[in-house]
Amino acid sequence: MFLIFKIIKRAIAFILLVVIVLPLYAGGRVWWTANHTTPKSSDAIIVLGAAQFDGVPSPVLEARLVEAERIFEKKLAPRILTVGSRAPGDRTTEAASGFYWLVSHGVPRKFVDSIPYGRDTLASTESYVGVMKKLNLKSAIIVTDQYHCLRAITMAQDLGITATCAPTKTGPASTTNSSFRYLVRETGAYLAYVTVGRHGIHLSDQVKN
Numbered sequence: 001m002f003l004i005f006k007i008i009k010r011a012i013a014f015i016l017l018v019v020i021v022l023p024l025y026a027g028g029r030v031w032w033t034a035n036h037t038t039p040k041s042s043d044a045i046i047v048l049g050a051a052q053f054d055g056v057p058s059p060v061l062e063a064r065l066v067e068a069e070r071i072f073e074k075k076l077a078p079r080i081l082t083v084g085s086r087a088p089g090d091r092t093t094e095a096a097s098g099f100y101w102l103v104s105h106g107v108p109r110k111f112v113d114s115i116p117y118g119r120d121t122l123a124s125t126e127s128y129v130g131v132m133k134k135l136n137l138k139s140a141i142i143v144t145d146q147y148h149c150l151r152a153i154t155m156a157q158d159l160g161i162t163a164t165c166a167p168t169k170t171g172p173a174s175t176t177n178s179s180f181r182y183l184v185r186e187t188g189a190y191l192a193y194v195t196v197g198r199h200g201i202h203l204s205d206q207v208k209n
Helices: 002-036 059-071 094-104 121-134 146-157 181-207
Strands: 044-047 082-084 112-115 139-144 162-165
Touching: 002 082, 002 146, 044 094, 044 112, 059 082, 059 139, 059 162, 082 121, 094 112, 112 121, 112 162, 121 146, 121 181, 139 146, 146 162, 146 181
Parallel strands: 044 082, 044 139, 082 112, 139 162
Antiparallel strands: none
16 A cells, blocks of 8 residues: 555656646746847857748848847858748748848848748758758857747757857847747747657657768
């Protein structure tokens, strides 16, 4: 009887750990990274895609492009890569929309490249990492929303890129304007990646090797 009670007690403790402690810990890491990350000099600036409307960046994407331009002007990296494919029915890609916005706002065309692949964070990361490795680029500043930073950095590092984040300070996805729901959603996405998605990356690497 004592043994059964002990097993039940351990099972309850484990369930509490999974249901309460881990999400709180992950959420704390997401929040801390969003508010305490600092971009470091790198080989490239990566602008992760967001919605665009017939070539016009959405407010979320424009906020990322503004930050990328600011980082580029500070000479923290010599080139910018815009990333993202098109949604069904779109005539252009998120990457192309970002490319033309940057060029039209004064960034020389020769320092900007677009990678028109990736409809989610993982696919986008795999796309730009593939290009970076072909160009022998080893480090990146990822420009994205603040709560998105931790997951984006983790994915890049899992694929062999040294990464920091330059989070947007303006726009609807900044921590000033975004809701608590975004933090909860991103915490869930981060947990899903580190528990399931990361295994998919490692399995894919093993198949390639």
